[in-house]
Amino acid sequence: MPAAKRTRLAPSRRSPRSRVKTTRLRVDLGDRSYPIVIGHDTLDDAGPAIAKATGAKRVALITVRPVGRRYAARLTSSLRAAGVAVTKIEVPDGDATKNLAQLGKLYDAFLEAGLDRSSAVVALGGGVVGDLAGFAAASYLRGIPFVQVPTTVLAMVDASIGGKTAVNLKQGKNLVGAFHQPRLVWIDTALLESLPARERAAGMAEVVKAGAIWDARLFKRLERDIEAALALDPKVLIPILKRACAIKAEVVSEDEREAGVRTYLNFGHTLGHAIEKHLRYRKMLHGEAVAIGMVFAARRSEELGFAPEGTRARIEALLERAGLPTQLPSFPRRAYLSGLEVDKKKTDRRIRFVVLRRIGQADTVPLTPVEVYPAGR
Ligand SMILES: NC(=O)c1ccc[n+]([C@@H]2O[C@H](COP(=O)([O-])OP(=O)(O)OC[C@H]3O[C@@H](n4cnc5c(N)ncnc54)[C@H](O)[C@@H]3O)[C@@H](O)[C@H]2O)c1
Numbered sequence: 001m002p003a004a005k006r007t008r009l010a011p012s013r014r015s016p017r018s019r020v021k022t023t024r025l026r027v028d029l030g031d032r033s034y035p036i037v038i039g040h041d042t043l044d045d046a047g048p049a050i051a052k053a054t055g056a057k058r059v060a061l062i063t064v065r066p067v068g069r070r071y072a073a074r075l076t077s078s079l080r081a082a083g084v085a086v087t088k089i090e091v092p093d094g095d096a097t098k099n100l101a102q103l104g105k106l107y108d109a110f111l112e113a114g115l116d117r118s119s120a121v122v123a124l125g126g127g128v129v130g131d132l133a134g135f136a137a138a139s140y141l142r143g144i145p146f147v148q149v150p151t152t153v154l155a156m157v158d159a160s161i162g163g164k165t166a167v168n169l170k171q172g173k174n175l176v177g178a179f180h181q182p183r184l185v186w187i188d189t190a191l192l193e194s195l196p197a198r199e200r201a202a203g204m205a206e207v208v209k210a211g212a213i214w215d216a217r218l219f220k221r222l223e224r225d226i227e228a229a230l231a232l233d234p235k236v237l238i239p240i241l242k243r244a245c246a247i248k249a250e251v252v253s254e255d256e257r258e259a260g261v262r263t264y265l266n267f268g269h270t271l272g273h274a275i276e277k278h279l280r281y282r283k284m285l286h287g288e289a290v291a292i293g294m295v296f297a298a299r300r301s302e303e304l305g306f307a308p309e310g311t312r313a314r315i316e317a318l319l320e321r322a323g324l325p326t327q328l329p330s331f332p333r334r335a336y337l338s339g340l341e342v343d344k345k346k347t348d349r350r351i352r353f354v355v356l357r358r359i360g361q362a363d364t365v366p367l368t369p370v371e372v373y374p375a376g377r
């Protein structure tokens, strides 16, 4: 970006908080390892990093309107200043945009823009953009480099890490996809300032999950600082996001294709999915359903004798402070049970239900839907 323009932007965009140090971590996957760079107000520096990570001279920058209208110009300038040609592609907002027709439109746009095997795809947006753009990158010309610039809390700590990409079919969510690791994940927490508070909190549910299943210290830190994290104080938020990213990265590195510990990431999701499904993915955000699911799973962990008493109370109190729902909606019992049926893994007749041994340590137990959700709830 030209110096003059940068200076002009200084007063409004560069808050005093911007002097927070940028930090990085590495997702360890052999020759597909990649860095996650986390900082505050760093979008103007993303271009050179993307150029270096991908070697691309041309990129398709995929975004949605609420994000693109705020941030695409800055990212584009930064890329162009690094010698990268940019074609911006805006897709409609919302999960429904993750579909085969939209994917087809992206391939058309890639061809028209002249993207070849040495080009790259950059996703600027939440998990929806990341999943769609990621699958387009995974499949176009049998796979081209891909970079994530996540703009929601959920995308930062969850969707952008792990290499899962997908689109939905009318029969269900994420039914067609591929594993395609990004070359770089660029996290700028200043981009969260425009994210609605409800979305922020919902993303934070996944951070709480990371602490609950893997890291008691992270959980304690959240108990100390959840309000400051949600207020986006970078000194508080960056270390928390870093730890949450590291946990997802650790879990994924240990178990890239989801056979063992990656299942722990489903903590709270078994019931959460049943709730989302019953509501037809409306009214409640994913993180909100997961919050309810985590409280439920923690309660079951206590009842089944895995976790000490008080585990559920701590999780519930923390989620409530984040403004997340924690109480089971009063759906008919059969709604929960039929939702749980769907969640059963194909390899097993039972659900691998994720329980807590204690805060910071998860385990799985094979249960039937009725055992997960016994009568009398
Ligand atoms: N690949 C994975 O491992 C993985 C993991 C979890 C979820 N996902 C997928 O992620 C998707 C959900 O992602 P999400 O929760 O980020 O939702 P999203 O991408 O739909 O974003 C939520 C909303 O916030 C808006 N938005 C995003 N960033 C913004 C910003 N900085 N300022 C203002 N508005 C902003 C979006 O336009 C959208 O309206 C689902 O499709 C889910 O399947 C994938």
Ligand SMILES: [Zn+2]
Pocket: 158, 206, 269, 286, 290
């Ligand atoms: Zn989730």
